[in-house]
Amino acid sequence: MKKTKAPASPDSAPKTSAGTGICWLVGAGPGDLGLVTLRAKECVEQADVVIYDYLCNPAMLAWARGDAELIYAGKKSGQHTLPQGGINELLVEKTRAGKKVARLKGGDPFVFGRGAEEAQALHAAGLAWEVVPGVSSAIAGPAYAGIPVTHRDHTVQLTVFTGHEDPTKGAGVADYAALAKTPGTRVMLMGVERLPAVTEQFLTHGADPATPVALVRWATTGRQQTLTGRLDDIARRAEEFGFEAPAVAVFGSVVNLREELNWFERRPLFGKRVVVTRTRAQAGGLSSRLAALGAEVLELPTIRIEPPADMRAFAELVMDAHSYDWLIFTSPNGVQVFFDTFFKLYPDARSLGGPRIAAVGPATAQKVNEYRFAADLTPREFVTEGLIKAFEEETSLDNLKLLVVRPEKTRDVLAAALDKRGAIVDQAIGYRTVPETLENDRTGALARFRDEGADVITFASSSAVENFLALKLPRPAGMKIASMGPVTSRTLRDAGLRVDIEAPEATLDAFAAAIAADLSGAK
Numbered sequence: 001m002k003k004t005k006a007p008a009s010p011d012s013a014p015k016t017s018a019g020t021g022i023c024w025l026v027g028a029g030p031g032d033l034g035l036v037t038l039r040a041k042e043c044v045e046q047a048d049v050v051i052y053d054y055l056c057n058p059a060m061l062a063w064a065r066g067d068a069e070l071i072y073a074g075k076k077s078g079q080h081t082l083p084q085g086g087i088n089e090l091l092v093e094k095t096r097a098g099k100k101v102a103r104l105k106g107g108d109p110f111v112f113g114r115g116a117e118e119a120q121a122l123h124a125a126g127l128a129w130e131v132v133p134g135v136s137s138a139i140a141g142p143a144y145a146g147i148p149v150t151h152r153d154h155t156v157q158l159t160v161f162t163g164h165e166d167p168t169k170g171a172g173v174a175d176y177a178a179l180a181k182t183p184g185t186r187v188m189l190m191g192v193e194r195l196p197a198v199t200e201q202f203l204t205h206g207a208d209p210a211t212p213v214a215l216v217r218w219a220t221t222g223r224q225q226t227l228t229g230r231l232d233d234i235a236r237r238a239e240e241f242g243f244e245a246p247a248v249a250v251f252g253s254v255v256n257l258r259e260e261l262n263w264f265e266r267r268p269l270f271g272k273r274v275v276v277t278r279t280r281a282q283a284g285g286l287s288s289r290l291a292a293l294g295a296e297v298l299e300l301p302t303i304r305i306e307p308p309a310d311m312r313a314f315a316e317l318v319m320d321a322h323s324y325d326w327l328i329f330t331s332p333n334g335v336q337v338f339f340d341t342f343f344k345l346y347p348d349a350r351s352l353g354g355p356r357i358a359a360v361g362p363a364t365a366q367k368v369n370e371y372r373f374a375a376d377l378t379p380r381e382f383v384t385e386g387l388i389k390a391f392e393e394e395t396s397l398d399n400l401k402l403l404v405v406r407p408e409k410t411r412d413v414l415a416a417a418l419d420k421r422g423a424i425v426d427q428a429i430g431y432r433t434v435p436e437t438l439e440n441d442r443t444g445a446l447a448r449f450r451d452e453g454a455d456v457i458t459f460a461s462s463s464a465v466e467n468f469l470a471l472k473l474p475r476p477a478g479m480k481i482a483s484m485g486p487v488t489s490r491t492l493r494d495a496g497l498r499v500d501i502e503a504p505e506a507t508l509d510a511f512a513a514a515i516a517a518d519l520s521g522a523k
């Protein structure tokens with residue numbers, strides 16, 4: 001990727017003597033993780049300190065380095081954690097200390113986010129800073145409710161204002177007399193709680209009482225809610241529905257287009273919360289598939305992959321991989337640690353020599369492909385018998401030299417069964433799965449699960465089940481259980497749990513589709 005850093009222009013802020021400190025004012029988008037920019041992700045990945053907000057999708061925090069300091073500087077309406085002055089000081093202090101600071105702000109930092117004030121504080125302190133614009137809720141919020149803020153047939157004008165201040169106060173207040181007469185779409189950020197006063201101002205100044213209005217709450221996330229009405233009844237409706245912040249309000253005839261264009265709320269898993277319990281590193285694939293179907297995904301990693309107790313022993317077996325007839329991989333993680341270790345030892349792929357490759361399960365085979373090798377044998381079932389059967393159809397096991405790559409502490413029935421059939425089996429213990437701890441709830445997913453529950457929880461492996469149970473979390477009433485395959489299902493049943501959904505085959509696509517079919521049917 002091309003580096004985007006431009007040379008400093010003559011009037012840019014002077015660098016500090018420390019030189020390395022920089023503060024990025026980063027737009028975190030309106031909520032949907034997919035609407036975060038590539039540059040924002042880079043900043044979070046590189047940051048020493050991440051300072052984030054109430055409106056940022058906390059899943060972004062999972063991109064931060066393990067040793068990054070995470071500071072919540074969020075504000076809920078009326079409930080300030082840190083006053084703005086304190087936030088400015090914090091940014092200056094951390095940047096001056098030579099840190100790379102990612103300051104995440106919901107939407108776009110310069111659209112009613114007080115980002116400009118933070119930039120000024122950094123500039124005044126002579127520190128380096130940059131802004132990373134984001135997708136503003138002013139535009140994305142309506143879009144996700146099926147409301148385009150402009151349309152040739154409706155309007156040639158778009159006005160964005162804030163309803164933050166009490167309209168009767170005078171200073172710092174939007175000009176309602178002008179707004180009432182402004183043609184086109186008007187979008188209001190903040191101030192849903194002031195809706196009665198705001199709509200009153202519009203009406204007093206002569207706006208059409210029949211003007212269509214939509215309120216979009218938690219827009220672009222799985223908990224998005226939309227309420228529509230007219231200028232003269234929306235405040236009452238919001239009150240009746242108990243409609244709360246954060247919400248975007250849209251005034252104008254484009255609101256009517258929602259009837260045709262409401263794409264987001266019509267997706268099969270819209271309004272459903274699904275828990276994904278894979279390791280943080282693996283969760284993304286399933287999460288993005290579920291999110292694409294409209295689900296609100298809570299990533300609750302229960303396990304994490306760590307190096308094995310004896311890395312040296314593993315590396316020695318990897319070094320000798322060329323001397324085996326077959327390499328047998330039982331999981332994508334095994335493939336990954338094997339090849340990562342292999343390419344540290346050998347710069348040339350041909351050093352692998354001639355062993356054939358068996359991969360248990362399609363996801364494992366796919367991982368092998370990612371390293372530009374092909375699996376010669378891929379038993380469909382993720383069970384020992386499946387592999388043995390596949391082998392026996394292919395070749396005699398007698399005297400074959402096999403290297404099985406597997407995690408610590410799993411059942412070694414596979415090696416034992418192969419051994420019984422005359423094969424010479426070595427086992428390369430490539431990794432350990434260790435439980436995630438509750439203290440490590442960086443993204444707040446665990447707390448949300450505990451407080452708000454979920455519609456379905458997914459398990460992709462037996463160890464995920466075991467580790468989830470070890471967390472001893474309460475199970476919300478009515479939450480369904482989805483399993484990636486028969487072995488995982490068996491583990492669930494052995495633990496006395498009912499399996500509601502099982503993937504017809506062990507692929508993420510099939511798993512996500514099975515969940516969507518079940519939940520959208522149950523809607």
Ligand code: SAH
Binds near residue numbers: 105111112188218
């Ligand atoms: N810089 C932000 C706006 C900050 S002001 C942006 O560009 O989007 C905070 C207000 O933004 C909230 O009160 C609400 O009106 C709006 N907002 C931000 N994210 C939102 C979301 N996901 N759904 C609805 N409103 C949102």
